[in-house]
Amino acid sequence: MGEIESVKAVSDLFSPVSGDVMEVNARLAREPELVNNDPFGDGWMLRVKISDASELDTLLNAAAYEEYIGQL
Numbered sequence: 001m002g003e004i005e006s007v008k009a010v011s012d013l014f015s016p017v018s019g020d021v022m023e024v025n026a027r028l029a030r031e032p033e034l035v036n037n038d039p040f041g042d043g044w045m046l047r048v049k050i051s052d053a054s055e056l057d058t059l060l061n062a063a064a065y066e067e068y069i070g071q072l
Contacts, residue, residue, distance in 0.1 A: 001046065004035075015048065017055045023047040 001015040024046050028034060034043035040062075050056070060068060 013045075016059055017048060017050050018052055019048040019050040021046050022049050 001021070002013045003010050004013055005011075025034075025042075025044050027042065028045065035045070037043060
């Protein structure tokens with residue numbers, strides 16, 4: 001779905017669901033730190049119209065993700 005750049009690297013961003021991009025957060029061009037500071041609020045990247053809602057069944061919620069990364 002795009003790339004994210006830091007001082008040291010550029011990484012590809014992959015969407016966990018398929019669909020059409022409906023909106024892009026243009027504010028991130030001016031304030032990229034929002035991705036880290038407020039990812040569930042003003043730091044959103046894009047809004048997607050999901051083409052297959054069953055793909056959501058394979059995703060982790062925030063609590064499950066926190067548990068998962070705690071095990072790494």
